[in-house]
Amino acid sequence: MTKNDQKRAPISRAEIDRRIIAAFLEEDDPALEEVVPGLSAADIRRRAVEIGLSRALVRDSRLSGDRLAMRACVRCDARFLSVGPQNRLCRACSRRDT
Ligand SMILES: [Zn+2]
Numbered sequence: 001m002t003k004n005d006q007k008r009a010p011i012s013r014a015e016i017d018r019r020i021i022a023a024f025l026e027e028d029d030p031a032l033e034e035v036v037p038g039l040s041a042a043d044i045r046r047r048a049v050e051i052g053l054s055r056a057l058v059r060d061s062r063l064s065g066d067r068l069a070m071r072a073c074v075r076c077d078a079r080f081l082s083v084g085p086q087n088r089l090c091r092a093c094s095r096r097d098t
Pocket residue numbers: 073074075076077078089090091092093094
């Protein structure tokens with residue numbers, strides 16, 4: 001990819017999160033600086049921590065075959081890192097349930 005290609009299309013926040021999740025699911029040690037044009041490996045790592053993407057979660061997701069993805073909470077509509085289609089409550093809302 002050339003520098004011009006990188007400047008052309010701004011990437012949405014949702015797309016950035018999707019790419020970060022995919023990169024970590026595909027590889028144990030992804031080449032982070034290639035995941036999102038314009039974001040450094042440090043930026044990507046920071047965002048992964050922000051959304052709660054951990055090595056343990058990635059490993060569990062691989063083992064179970066569940067599909068990690070950012071999904072909207074059915075109660076408060078916040079986007080959160082969901083471990084599968086059955087996981088539709090964000091952490092704050094599921095805490096309120098218990
Ligand atoms: Zn919620």
